[in-house]
Amino acid sequence: MTEAHPFSEDLMAAKLAMDKDNFYLMSILGNRIMSNAVFLTQDPKPVLLAGVFVKDVATELLLVSARAKTEPISTARATAKPFLDKIGSMALSGKFDDSAFWSMYEDFIEKVRRFAIVEVEEKSYSANRKFTAIVVEWLVRYLSENKKLLLDHRNQLFGGILNELGRIFRVHGAAKKELVVIVVLGYLEKLYAYVRFASTKTDGTLEPDLVQSEIYPFVEKLPQILKGEDVALTEGTSLLVDLALKWRSYFIRYFELRFAQGVVPEQGIELPEETKKKITEAVTRTMEKRSKSR
Amino acid sequence: MDPLDEAINDLLERNPTASAQKLSDAIIGHLESSLPDALRQMPVGATPLIQAKIMEMMLRRMNSTRKAMSKQRMSSQEQFARELYEMKFRLNVDDFSGTSVPVVDGWRTASETRLRTEVDGFSMDSTPFDSVDQDRDSERNPIRDQKLGTYSSRLGSNHVGKVRRFDLNEEITQKLSADIAYQIVAKTVEQAARQFAESSTLEWDFQLLLESDIEIPSWKRLVLQISALGADFEERIALWEELDKSVRQKISELNSQEVLQGTVKPPSESLFLRMDMS
Numbered sequence: 191m192t193e194a195h196p197f198s199e200d201l202m203a204a205k206l207a208m209d210k211d212n213f214y215l216m217s218i219l220g221n222r223i224m225s226n227a228v229f230l231t232q233d234p235k236p237v238l239l240a241g242v243f244v245k246d247v248a249t250e251l252l253l254v255s256a257r258a259k260t261e262p263i264s265t266a267r268a269t270a271k272p273f274l275d276k277i278g279s280m281a282l283s284g285k286f287d288d289s290a291f292w293s294m295y296e297d298f299i300e301k302v303r304r305f306a307i308v309e310v311e312e313k314s315y316s317a318n319r320k321f322t323a324i325v326v327e328w329l330v331r332y333l334s335e336n337k338k339l340l341l342d343h344r345n346q347l348f349g350g351i352l353n354e355l356g357r358i359f360r361v362h363g364a365a366k367k368e369l370v371v372i373v374v375l376g377y378l379e380k381l382y383a384y385v386r387f388a389s390t391k392t393d394g395t396l397e398p399d400l401v402q403s404e405i406y407p408f409v410e411k412l413p414q415i416l417k418g419e420d421v422a423l424t425e426g427t428s429l430l431v432d433l434a435l436k437w438r439s440y441f442i443r444y445f446e447l448r449f450a451q452g453v454v455p456e457q458g459i460e461l462p463e464e465t466k467k468k469i470t471e472a473v474t475r476t477m478e479k480r481s482k483s484r
Numbered sequence: 485m486d487p488l489d490e491a492i493n494d495l496l497e498r499n500p501t502a503s504a505q506k507l508s509d510a511i512i513g514h515l516e517s518s519l520p521d522a523l524r525q526m527p528v529g530a531t532p533l534i535q536a537k538i539m540e541m542m543l544r545r546m547n548s549t550r551k552a553m554s555k556q557r558m559s560s561q562e563q564f565a566r567e568l569y570e571m572k573f574r575l576n577v578d579d580f581s582g583t584s585v586p587v588v589d590g591w592r593t594a595s596e597t598r599l600r601t602e603v604d605g606f607s608m609d610s611t612p613f614d615s616v617d618q619d620r621d622s623e624r625n626p627i628r629d630q631k632l633g634t635y636s637s638r639l640g641s642n643h644v645g646k647v648r649r650f651d652l653n654e655e656i657t658q659k660l661s662a663d664i665a666y667q668i669v670a671k672t673v674e675q676a677a678r679q680f681a682e683s684s685t686l687e688w689d690f691q692l693l694l695e696s697d698i699e700i701p702s703w704k705r706l707v708l709q710i711s712a713l714g715a716d717f718e719e720r721i722a723l724w725e726e727l728d729k730s731v732r733q734k735i736s737e738l739n740s741q742e743v744l745q746g747t748v749k750p751p752s753e754s755l756f757l758r759m760d761m762s
Binding site for chain 2: 221263264265268
């Protein structure tokens with residue numbers, strides 16, 4: 191690592207944020223670590239993957255702390271901390287090893303996934319990595335066969351896929367190969383959000399060119415990395431590095447999408463049928479009153 | 485006239501030929517699309533510390549019937565605040581891509597954020613982040629709400645919940661990542677302690693330790709060190725007893741799948757609860 195690289199300081203900041211239970215800030219620092227990897231010419235992989243890990247630790251802990259004040263967030267944080275220390279040291283040492291990284295990632299997920307599930311799930315579900323593997327394969331095939339859906343401006347394909355995968359790996363666990371796919375899909379979703387924004391026409395529909403050139407190649411490579419653990423570790427890591435670099439570059443171009451002009455407004459909150467009925471009755475009543483008073 | 489009737493009359497003035505169904509649909513549509521922003525802007529009642537202390541003192545002086553009624557009222561307020569807070573959180577959670585610490589009044593532009601970040605550096609405890617006024621811009625900086633607990637208990641101060649700190653010592657931290665049995669027990673103890681604390685009117689500090697016995701160093705024990713802030717001697721003794729019962733009850737109910745299947749056995753070390761009486 192060159193002397194100019196502030197990685198060790200970024201990492202220290204992330205650890206401090208974690209110690210203070212500020213997982214939101216920790217997530218931002220994960221982004222920062224990844225962005226800083228874009229700026230230097232050296233091999234970005236160790237720093238990028240450390241950034242991915244920092245962000246994932248922050249996300250898991252955010253999920254726990256967001257649920258209730260009574261959640262065991264301190265135990266979750268203490269469980270995650272040694273993993274962050276190890277990944278940080280590995281990235282700093284200059285001897286980064288893909289296989290060691292994913293082994294630690296797998297161990298980390300296995301230890302912390304229980305914190306992000308509710309009591310009912312914890313008491314009911316046991317580890318079932320085979321099921322997770324079946325689902326991952328099914329969803330990757332589904333994505334691959336339906337990639338044209340990514341050109342439909344109404345689609346929420348990555349959101350849907352990641353929702354299924356999130357609940358499944360948290361209750362049943364996942365092996366290394368499947369975890370690589372899950373992480374890659376998460377970054378593919380982040381990149382797609384920018385590509386989608388850049389491709390949106392004034393009528394809200396999508397211009398297909400950019401989606402096809404930027405997203406399709408990644409979608410097409412996904413089934414390959416499911417062929418075996420070795421392929422997943424080498425090809426999957428390489429895909430992840432490319433995706434994270436592209437995502438950070440798009441961030442420089444478009445900044446936060448939630449503040450960008452032209453983003454489709456969010457859907458509202460649906461009122462209960464009873465409330466709708468009452469509103470309709472109130473309108474009818476007022477109309478009747480008005481017609482009588484005339 | 486109630487506001488809904490007023491709004492309907494106003495709509496009828498402007499759209500005299502519209503049918504009742506069309507008007508209802510328009511009102512429903514408007515309400516549904518406005519609700520997310522309205523909810524985001526709704527402050528979730530944080531009670532100033534001084535008021536919380538006064539309430540706490542008043543509670544102590546009440547007879548048991550009034551105390552129970554007041555507690556029930558506060559509990560339903562707390563429940564409402566919690567639900568509102570959760571809804572706000574759900575509405576606001578997005579996957580942020582940012583690299584800068586957001587400014588207190590929201591993210592405006594990249595350059596403003598950058599300038600502010602340079603000023604703030606890493607002052608994670610800086611005043612803006614702990615400001616009671618954080619609700620005002622919650623719609624722009626959502627996850628901070630979650631972090632700082634924009635809803636706080638009726639009798640709590642303005643930090644997250646009643647538990648000010650829950651620390652784990654180095655020895656137990658190392659065990660947690662290596663041994664799932666410790667993780668299950670530590671998680672249960674923390675959950676029980678937090679639940680107990682949240683149902684109280686006090687603020688608490690906890691520390692979970694794995695300690696060696698002075699006389700037999702190979703004999704380890706788990707110790708939950710407790711500080712109940714602001715409680716007098718007698719209260720501490722009573723709380724100690726209650727908390728001890730509550731934690732042990734939770735431990736005895738340990739029934740995650742791993743424990744049920746016998747793949748994980750809770751650690752054999754004794755658990756001690758130690759109340760700070762100083």
